[in-house]
Amino acid sequence: xxxxxxxxxxxxxxxxxxxxxxxxxxxxxxxxxxxxxxxxxxxxxxxxxxxxxxxxxxxxxxxxxxxxxxxxxxxxxxxxxxxxxxxxxxxxxxxxxxxxxxxxxxxxxxxx
Numbered sequence: 001x002x003x004x005x006x007x008x009x010x011x012x013x014x015x016x017x018x019x020x021x022x023x024x025x026x027x028x029x030x031x032x033x034x035x036x037x038x039x040x041x042x043x044x045x046x047x048x049x050x051x052x053x054x055x056x057x058x059x060x061x062x063x064x065x066x067x068x069x070x071x072x073x074x075x076x077x078x079x080x081x082x083x084x085x086x087x088x089x090x091x092x093x094x095x096x097x098x099x100x101x102x103x104x105x106x107x108x109x110x111x112x
Contacts, residue, residue: 003035005036007092010091011088011092013032014028017031027061029042032045048086048091049062049087054083062083065079
């Protein structure tokens with residue numbers, strides 16, 4: 001059963017990924033989908049990752065090198081921790097969590 005999808009639970013789930021994940025061969029989105037509905041997990045990362053300094057420009061794969069095996073070692077770990085920090089900062093700086101899903105934010109994704 002998935003947890004309620006709200007800012008507090010998402011930040012807790014992201015912070016938990018600093019130490020461990022359900023599957024080190026999968027990225028942030030898929031690991032979040034162990035806690036939340038898959039659609040919500042992927043949509044959150046797609047929208048909230050916009051503006052991250054290392055973003056690949058691809059909505060579905062914001063971190064480069066997604067086919068490299070263990071995604072939580074070395075440079076891949078550094079990039080994912082950086083993205084998690086960005087996601088948390090973006091969530092915490094948004095006064096209303098649902099604003100992340102505004103029409104304006106969704107349109108930014110279509111423009112990519």
